[in-house]
Amino acid sequence: MLAAPFAPPRSVVVRKGYWTRLLPLLAVLAGVTRVPSFVRPLWNPDEGYLAVQARMLARGGQLYETVVDRKPPLVPWLYEGVFAVFGSGSLTPVRVLAVLTQLVTAVLLASLARRRWGDRAGRTAGALYLLVSVGLNPEDAQAATFEVFMLPCTAAAMWCADRRRWGAAGTAVACAFLTKQTGGAVLLPVVYLLNRHGGARAGLLRLAAGAALPVLGAALVTDPAGFAFWTVTGSGAYVSFTGSELHVMVRALTNSAILATACAGLLPPVVRALRIARTGAVDLWLWLAASAVAVTLGFHFFGHYFLQLTPPVALLATAALQILPRERASSAVLTSCCACALFLTWGLLAPRPELAHAQRLALALDRRTEPDDRVLVWGIHPETYWLADRTPATRYLTAGLLTNFSGGRDGPQVGEKYAVEGTWPVFREELADTPPALVVDDSRGKPYGPDRVPGLRRLLAAQYEQVGEVDGAVLYARVPPE
Known part of the structure; x- marks a missing residue:
């Protein structure tokens, strides 16, 4: 046995x-x-x-x-x-x-x-x-x-x-x-x-x-x-x-x-x-x-x-x-x-297309901003900040923390009301105190885009204008106050 x-x-x-x-x-x-x-x-x-x-x-x-x-x-x-x-x-x-x-x-x-x-x-x-x-x-x-x-x-x-x-x-x-x-x-x-x-x-x-x-x-x-x-x-x-x-x-x-x-x-x-x-x-x-x-x-x-x-x-x-x-x-x-x-x-x-996208986006940030500028990348690729060597405009490094998309949600569970509790008031305060010189909408058709997030949509409409696009990511520069 x-x-x-x-x-x-x-x-x-x-x-x-x-x-x-x-x-x-x-x-x-x-x-x-x-x-x-x-x-x-x-x-x-x-x-x-x-x-x-x-x-x-x-x-x-x-x-x-x-x-x-x-x-x-x-x-x-x-x-x-x-x-x-x-x-x-x-x-x-x-x-x-x-x-x-x-x-x-x-x-x-x-x-x-x-x-x-x-x-x-x-x-x-x-x-x-x-x-x-x-x-x-x-x-x-x-x-x-x-x-x-x-x-x-x-x-x-x-x-x-x-x-x-x-x-x-x-x-x-x-x-x-x-x-x-x-x-x-x-x-x-x-x-x-x-x-x-x-x-x-x-x-x-x-x-x-x-x-x-x-x-x-x-x-x-x-x-x-x-x-x-x-x-x-x-x-x-x-x-x-x-x-x-x-x-x-x-x-x-x-x-x-x-x-x-x-x-x-x-x-x-x-x-x-x-x-x-x-x-x-x-x-x-x-x-x-x-x-x-x-x-x-x-x-x-x-x-x-x-x-x-x-x-x-x-x-x-x-x-x-x-x-x-x-x-x-x-x-x-x-x-x-x-x-x-x-x-x-x-x-x-194996190719890594998302890395190539982040690198091209980082190059655009480098060209359009100064080293001391704060920027906001509205997406799920925080590596863009690191590749561009730019300081984030917020403590929330991905849109996922503000919409729940970071958990891989692909529809109904994405939006402001599913964000981590208490994040949106802090987020709005951060952007009001130090407005980012450049905002990048890197949603590219995902369910956390500005059309689904009223808070971001209002910010862009009030203070920013579109100045470029990189692989579907839209760049918005801040309009100087009159």
């Missing part, structure tokens, strides 16, 4: 020099899988948003007050710190940091697998994770954004819990949450491990303190009320499923299919092992289930959300391969290598 496929062996042979041989290999693999991230100045609007936020923070902005987003503070602070050292003109230093982050995640997963199933399993887990980590649309997998920096925190939480270091596990959970809210889902398998190991009351207290204190500290360092509003309570319309059901379902199925293609070498071993035995590794299944719930939360299913599934999938595949013939592991790695090569080719060759 076969042993449970995911149960730790009773004894594991530990060989000297293991990490000195494995670390360089994983480092090379991490670098190769992230090569496409360096071929473009930007991959998606999230990178642009973070870059603009970092510049605003460097110029004295206050997070959750004059610099706002629905995300926790760690990644904006990370960008700000990198820009302070290397300058804000390029994201290359952030991309290098993303490579190191992926390497740390792979090492933690390798350590977890090695502790449970031996040396070969450690090598397999680290390699499989890096190979499937790029298995999404390149703008999701190659961007240096929230999920990439969240994953080592979730892996560290599991690593610490596996070793019964409950205070450190709680801190890692907090860091995951402070990187992106859904990172806190890893708390579920961590609590399971605490219970399985017979964690005493002291262990639970250490876990709770480790998780709570960093979050409380972040709230106090920023603005407690603003922190709570922007990261937890202020996104009711954003997480609604109503208004774009078909659009959202198509996105969910598409990104699931893309990730399944990347995991073509991992899924068969797991399915085959489950047919033989269904026991063991409950914590890993809980990790996968909690991550799946996190992907679903908010009903948007953007591709980068699916990155949260890759660490537990890599570990579960590694576990399954322990009871299958050795050639199964070679086949899984080879298939994953082929899939990885396919996604890397996609990343290197």
